[in-house]
Amino acid sequence: MARGSESCIGHQLYERDVMAIPKKFYFIFLSLCSIYGIIVAYTSTVISLTSFSNSVSDKTFADKPISDKVTSEADSKKEMTYRHLTIDNSAQKKYWWSNDTRCSKYSVNFGSNIDAAWLLSYPRSGNTWTRYLIESASGFFTGSIYQSKRAKEAGYLGEDDPISRNRTIVIKTHKVKFIKGSNKRTLLIMRNPARSIISYWNFVDSGNSNWFSSVSNSSYTTKEFHEFVANELERWRSTYIYPLENTKRLYVIFYELLRENPLREIRGILRFLELRPDEDRLLCLSRHLEGVAKGGQREVQPYTLEEKKAFTRTIEEINVLLSSRGFPSMPDFQKYGFL
Template sequence: LCLALQDRLEKVEKEVQSLKGENLALKLVLEEKKTFASVVKDGEVEVDSWKVVAASATKCTLKRHSAVDLNNRFSTLSDEIRDCGQTRVMSTVIKTVLLLAPAYVYLYINAVYSLKSSHLHYREPLTDLVSQMQETSTAVQNSTNGGHPSTSVYRALEIDHTKASHSLWSEDAQCSKFLVNFGKNIEGTLLLSFPRSGNTWTRYLLEGATGIFTSSVFNDPSLTKAGFLGEVSSLSHNNTIVTKYHFLQKNHHATDPCILLIRNPIRAIASLWAFKIVTSWDVKHVAVIDNSRYNTSEFRNFYQNMLNRWMDVIRNALENSRLRLLPMYYEQLREDPIKEVRRMLNFLRLKPNEERLVCVARHITGKMKGGQKKFNPYTKNEMNQAQEAVKIVNNLLVKRGLPPLPDYSKYEN
């Protein structure tokens, strides 16, 4: 890590020294931050203004910081970026850069001068800066992969350009350039959940964030029609980023990485009943039924069977000898989708593409996110049964060293 950080500083220094053929290294110290801030207006900085800032900057010697100090600075900025939320990332980074030590301002000036336009926008250089800092921070921090520290670095995904691609956001001028493709030689990962726990929506989020299709064991024609072209593929094809499963036999795929998606059983079962009742495949995934359709003996029996099935899906996943398991809680995914997508990308060992994440945030729902219903069709006894099932699953998670389930009483659906 020390050598890597020193090498990065040396490369930056060489690039700055070569600007416009001059052997001058621009140096901006903290005393000049007020001058720097005064020329920042509405996310743009004109070239002339940058020259003024550069000319007025203190001509001092930029001392190389220790690797430990750089690591701390990278980590601090990464934490602030992650906490600020997807709609305020750029402004938070600008503010933070203004207050950081000369090393980062030095890096930022280099990025700005490398652009070839009369007006320089913050978005492009800041995207590069955010990516570099997040990559460095992630590399030196422990991440939770089934309770084990991450020992791997980001992996590169190879795209298969001979196969079909799909545009998720074709009507958005800024996002239409991002396509979803099939990959090559991709390590298979399971996306396991009880039915109606947000699996299809999670697949959409991952396809948008990674640019790689997801697959399924079900081959649902309605999903293929909606643009999930990986639906016809499978885990063994090694050309999709995750594969949808709703149940695994014990020890089946026990060595494959697994994202375990869990939703409150009373909401998942109610949604599954609606999915079962609706006959048209075109609307099955998004349909909401009338409340009266739950007031039947068939639904009462259905609930009992499915509550046991909900526990079995999770129990089998947790009790299998998986080395890499990431629990994802649907309620938290709905509450902060981008944050949870970042967790999944880290688990998949993929470097976040910040521009893609902005587009995901702008089109967060997608076409196939299921309808939401606040109606509670359960009896008091059925609710008590659900609470006991949740306790059993929660104990299994804690025993495995994983985060406990969220407090479902805080979520309406």
């Protein structure tokens, strides 16, 4: 039989067999096939969409900077309420950077009705240099209880401005009695006592001649020096005990960290004072960080073993108080070569 005939007969037999199937089963069979096709199509679509979504998500995550996971500076500014201080344009101004053409426009000014903060520290802890940084960053003069002629001549025009006039942003003091009972903010500058005391000894023993006074190393071997150390360590301690135990609006500045990164630390100070940072002004400050009163670090090591132990005990006591107020501990002074 011809091949075409076999194909025709086979087709006839197939049609006969199919026709022999009850119609309802035939209809069910076709329905199942349709459902199966729909399921396959749906599954394929879902897989494709999921794959596409994952690829987009992965790309978005990869392109997203890590810093977005933490609060940004912009977010911090949104949460911050800044004070709006008024400049007294009728008063004298100071231009710290008059010789820098890029920064000469930035002046330091007296204000009006300013709620000033105390700037408290043990002597020789960087108070005067900190004032320069605050003046430069804020644009407002700082004051002082001392009315130092030397400071006034150096450019600190708010030095002898009466506190009652409320024209300066902070007021320098080394005396705790001024902050007792005060509701003012308090900036507390803390420096390694071993360094601040030896610096103060140089200042006192040279007759308070200038900020950068230095005496001969032989003076460190005298009885007077070691008596001075014992007395001044207790004074250093009492300078910080009271504010840490009693002052409500308190901000601690570690002098060693201020020297390492002045701009980072001054931003924290501005935030505490509720002053909006001027980025262009801060950029100029970064070009002139030394100011007129930043001292050096004396590398002499004149202390006895017992004196070093006394320093360590006092620092540990202060660290306990710092921790109780939520502040970090003082820096590890071994890192800086003392203690």
